[in-house]
Amino acid sequence: MMPVMTARAALSANRGRRGEIVIHEVLRATLEELARVGYRALRIEDVAARAQVNKTTIYRRWPTKLDLLRETLRTLLHQDDPTPDTGSLRGDLIAFASRMVAFLGSPNGQVFIRLMMTEGADDDLRAVADSLRDEKEAIATRLVERGRARREIRDDVDVEILLSSLVGGLHHRILVMTPSPKKVDVESHVDLILLGAAPREKMPR
Amino acid sequence: MMPVMTARAALSANRGRRGEIVIHEVLRATLEELARVGYRALRIEDVAARAQVNKTTIYRRWPTKLDLLRETLRTLLHQDDPTPDTGSLRGDLIAFASRMVAFLGSPNGQVFIRLMMTEGADDDLRAVADSLRDEKEAIATRLVERGRARREIRDDVDVEILLSSLVGGLHHRILVMTPSPKKVDVESHVDLILLGAAPREKMPR
Numbered sequence: 001m002m003p004v005m006t007a008r009a010a011l012s013a014n015r016g017r018r019g020e021i022v023i024h025e026v027l028r029a030t031l032e033e034l035a036r037v038g039y040r041a042l043r044i045e046d047v048a049a050r051a052q053v054n055k056t057t058i059y060r061r062w063p064t065k066l067d068l069l070r071e072t073l074r075t076l077l078h079q080d081d082p083t084p085d086t087g088s089l090r091g092d093l094i095a096f097a098s099r100m101v102a103f104l105g106s107p108n109g110q111v112f113i114r115l116m117m118t119e120g121a122d123d124d125l126r127a128v129a130d131s132l133r134d135e136k137e138a139i140a141t142r143l144v145e146r147g148r149a150r151r152e153i154r155d156d157v158d159v160e161i162l163l164s165s166l167v168g169g170l171h172h173r174i175l176v177m178t179p180s181p182k183k184v185d186v187e188s189h190v191d192l193i194l195l196g197a198a199p200r201e202k203m204p205r
Numbered sequence: 206m207m208p209v210m211t212a213r214a215a216l217s218a219n220r221g222r223r224g225e226i227v228i229h230e231v232l233r234a235t236l237e238e239l240a241r242v243g244y245r246a247l248r249i250e251d252v253a254a255r256a257q258v259n260k261t262t263i264y265r266r267w268p269t270k271l272d273l274l275r276e277t278l279r280t281l282l283h284q285d286d287p288t289p290d291t292g293s294l295r296g297d298l299i300a301f302a303s304r305m306v307a308f309l310g311s312p313n314g315q316v317f318i319r320l321m322m323t324e325g326a327d328d329d330l331r332a333v334a335d336s337l338r339d340e341k342e343a344i345a346t347r348l349v350e351r352g353r354a355r356r357e358i359r360d361d362v363d364v365e366i367l368l369s370s371l372v373g374g375l376h377h378r379i380l381v382m383t384p385s386p387k388k389v390d391v392e393s394h395v396d397l398i399l400l401g402a403a404p405r406e407k408m409p410r
Contacts (some may be wrong), residue, residue, distance in 0.1 A: 083343055120322035133381065160382060161374070161393050168377025169370035176338065188366050196401025 001168055025051040026058055030072040035111040038118055039069060039125050043143045076108050077132055083139050089147025093190045096140055097170055104174050113175065137163065153197040165193050219278050230256040231263055235277040243323055244274060244330050245305040275333045276333050282337055288344050294352025298395045301345055302375055306391055318380065342368065358402040369400050 029051035033042050033187050042065060048055045062068040084095035103109040144159045151171070153162070166189060173184050234256035238247050247270060253260040267273040279285070289300035308314045324330050349364045358367070371394060378389050 114326055116322075117325035118323070120325070121319055137382075157397070158390075158393060160378065161390075161397055164377040164382055165370045165374035165394065165397060168373035168375070168381070169366070170373070172369040172373025172376060173365065176373070177342075177365060185363075185366075188363060189370065192362070192366055192370060192398065192401040194401070196397040196399070 009182055022051075022053055022057060023061070026053060026061075026068075027072050027075050030068055031076060031108070033113060034072065034115060038115060039065075039122060040119060042069075044068070049100075066124050066128070069124065073112070073132055076112060077136075078103070079132060079135060084143065089143065089150070089152040090190060090194055091139075091141040092147070093166065093194070094187055096143060097166060097186045097190060100167070101170060101174065101184055104171075140167070151199060153194070154199050157197040162193060162197055166190065169193075224398055227256075227258055228266070231266075231273075232277050232280050235273055236281060236313070236316065239274075239277065243320060244270075244327060245324060249273070254321060263267060264353070271329050271333070278333055278337055281317060282341070283308065284337060284340060294348065294355070294357040295395060295399055296373065297348040298345075298399070301348060302371060302391045302395060305372065306375060306379065306389055309376075320378065327378060342398065345372070356404060358399070359382070361402050362402040367398060367402055371395065373399075374398075 026047060029047045030042070032050060033047050037046075044058055044065065045055055047068070048058055051058075058068065062071065078099070081099070082091040086092050086095060104113065115125065116129065121127075141159055142165050144153070144162060147153055148155070148157070148159075169189055170184065170186070174187070231252060234252045235247070237255060240247075241340060242251075249263055249270065250260055252273070253263055256263075263273065267276065283304070286304070289297040291297050298332050304321060309318065320330065321334065325334075345368050346364055349358070352358055353360070353362070353364075374394055375389065375391070378394070
């Protein structure tokens with residue numbers, strides 16, 4: 001016998017699934033339009049046509065272009081991925097940084113980089129990028145503080161300096177120095193900085 | 206008695222000085238136009254009008270808009286400043302990084318940052334910025350290798366990782382994390398990285 005399900009529940013489950021598909025298609029279409037024309041020139045009607053949905057369907061969920069940008073970038077940047085928890089600060093930072101490097105080297109990452117390089121001065125884009133970055137940074141800060149609580153780094157190490165040296169160093173390496181992110185050795189970046197942050201008595205090698 | 210100077214030499218010296226003034230005025234006008242309209246929309250006639258010189262005067266020295274961009278950015282980025290030589294790698298890196306931080310916080314630095322944020326994907330702009338960055342990086346690499354020769358860092362430290370962690374870390378701090386470059390403590394950035402790069406037996410503190 002089939003599990004019991006009322007007609008209304010079945011309808012609502014179907015709607016839920018259909019809703020997810022629509023969200024997925026709209027975000028994918030937005031990303032493609034961002035890649036094609038950027039943010040300033042982005043038009044909701046073009047997104048709707050590409051996603052094969054009604055404009056009103058988009059406006060109902062995302063009242064403004066900025067809302068649509070925000071959710072698209074959230075998805076793009078894997079904003080809801082779980083926080084690394086490997087048991088050591090080194091492992092956590094390598095996991096965190098490896099994801100970032102993989103993203104920057106991916107086609108989606110290239111769209112994002114290009115967007116920031118062409119419209120990085122746009123107020124909306126900047127505000128959304130800043131707030132997503134704040135979220136990521138809060139995660140990374142928690143990793144570092146957890147490591148500090150385990151005495152993996154010294155008490156006097158400034159978490160902002162540590163993280164900017166790691167994140168900024170990898171960005172610089174990938175976006176400025178080395179054209180191929182595949183060549184970037186994440187572990188060596190983490191090790192240089194963690195060695196600089198290590199308690200004297202725990203200094204490796 | 207006046208020093209001996211032929212009429213021709215005097216004329217030529219005057220011309221030289223007048224030439225320098227023209228160069229200075231044209232580069233200043235180019236920078237102001239870059240700040241106003243960016244690179245793509247830059248017009249030689251607007252630069253000429255602003256510098257109060259003839260268009261042909263500009264074309265004689267800078268045959269293309271790209272040539273004008275290159276020399277303006279060279280001047281802007283203090284490309285010809287002397288290499289730091291304080292006697293220690295720490296001192297040299299602090300001097301090198303402090304200049305960079307001071308530049309990024311200056312009005313000229315702001316023009317440059319804005320230009321890269323709005324037209325960083327432009328091929329010409331990117332090529333010029335890359336080549337100027339290569340020059341700066343070559344200088345920084347020499348500083349690090351000089352320090353390595355003095356045994357201030359380990360043999361196994363990768364100079365690219367060290368420099369990207371310092372330069373990228375400071376960029377990240379200033380352009381992404383902290384709105385005010387004045388609050389960035391250059392010495393702490395240098396110390397974290399140099400501590401990570403130090404020979405074990407020389408580890409400070």
